[in-house]
Amino acid sequence: MHRMLIIPFLTLFALTACAEDPDQAAIDALVKRSLENMVFIEGGSFMMGDVGGPFVDRYGKPGNARRWTASDDDDFVHKVTLDGFYMSRYEVTYQEFDLYTKAKGLSKIKEKYLGEVFRAPELSVSGSTWYQASGFCKWLGEVTGLPFDLPTEAQWEYAARARGKRVLWATNDNTFRWGENIGGGQEGYYPYPPGSWPPNPLGLYDMQGNVSEWVKDWYSWYDWDGQAPDTEFINPAGPPKGVGKVWRGGAIVSPWRIPTVIRGKRKPDMGGDYQGIRCVINTDQPLPVQPRPVTGQPDPVGRVDPDAPR
Numbered sequence: 001m002h003r004m005l006i007i008p009f010l011t012l013f014a015l016t017a018c019a020e021d022p023d024q025a026a027i028d029a030l031v032k033r034s035l036e037n038m039v040f041i042e043g044g045s046f047m048m049g050d051v052g053g054p055f056v057d058r059y060g061k062p063g064n065a066r067r068w069t070a071s072d073d074d075d076f077v078h079k080v081t082l083d084g085f086y087m088s089r090y091e092v093t094y095q096e097f098d099l100y101t102k103a104k105g106l107s108k109i110k111e112k113y114l115g116e117v118f119r120a121p122e123l124s125v126s127g128s129t130w131y132q133a134s135g136f137c138k139w140l141g142e143v144t145g146l147p148f149d150l151p152t153e154a155q156w157e158y159a160a161r162a163r164g165k166r167v168l169w170a171t172n173d174n175t176f177r178w179g180e181n182i183g184g185g186q187e188g189y190y191p192y193p194p195g196s197w198p199p200n201p202l203g204l205y206d207m208q209g210n211v212s213e214w215v216k217d218w219y220s221w222y223d224w225d226g227q228a229p230d231t232e233f234i235n236p237a238g239p240p241k242g243v244g245k246v247w248r249g250g251a252i253v254s255p256w257r258i259p260t261v262i263r264g265k266r267k268p269d270m271g272g273d274y275q276g277i278r279c280v281i282n283t284d285q286p287l288p289v290q291p292r293p294v295t296g297q298p299d300p301v302g303r304v305d306p307d308a309p310r
Contacts, residue, residue, distance in 0.1 A: 026099055031144055034088065035289035038281060039203045041155070043084040045232075046164020048157055049077035050261045055168040058176040068168055073221055074261045079232045080154045080164075084284030086291075087151060087159050089204050090194040091211060092136060092277035095121035097128070100136050110271065123191040125276050126211045130245040130268035133214040137279040147282040153217040153263070154236050155280060156248045160207040160260045162200055170207035170249075170260050172198035172296055183209040191276070195299040203294030208258045211276030212250035218242030219265035244268065247275055 052067045067075060094109070098121070101108055110119070110127050128136075134150050141148035151159070160170040167174050171181045181198050183206075191211055199205045207213075217238025238246070244265035250258045251274045266275065281287070 036292050037089050038086040038291045039089050043082045045081040048080045050074040053166045056175045068259050081234050086281040088279050091124040097125050100139050122193045124194050124211050126191045127271040129271045130214050133277040150216040151280040152237050153215045153246050156215050170200045211274045212247040213276050213278045215246045217246045219244045219246045
């Protein structure tokens, strides 16, 4: 990923002539909300991978570990430097994704086998393929002229760890308080409206809990190109090929299944029960619509009714 300049943004302000078209009006509203809900992530350097260190477990007991996970694919700790970028504070909802599929003439996601009870418009998309997730973000890029995309794996971890801090839980205070600052009980197993729990210190909601999120990279070991651990990776985008696409975060099957450094993979054409979507804009330049201020409180998005209180 390279530093990018914003292409002149025409769409948002040029569509008023089409306001009579309800679909176009809905797309305009989606564009405006998407830009308002972006959070700027200042660039910087961090050590990516299972850095280990102090933590507080889900029972409030402090601990310290050389490594946080038992996985062996996150122990290649390496320096990564990223340019600044914008990340959506929320996961994509069914309402938003259905607008995309209708605009592109595509089938609704999971319409053949997911019951409506778990497919309410305000819930996070759960079970998209990588191609569907990437397609949605790229479509926002087409509509706006801005460099929308899925986040790279490095961008995702940097943001979840509050700009690369030694953070195990992507909650408001790096603790895991089930049912208090992260979804718990049955809400850990099914999607819920994004923003239902407090965000992490950057203002990003549901980086853990709710659904897992596709990232741009092909899956492989971190040292996929054989570089030494002391190599600095500048804006890495992963290997040129792999055995699947990476997902990060995830639903709460167990707290120890969702540390900020844990990684998963899945074939890009295969949807699952929990794969969701979050987009980035790859620029550090000001956006044509001012993002909303970051708060530290639960902030249900109210996207079924855009005028509903947040």
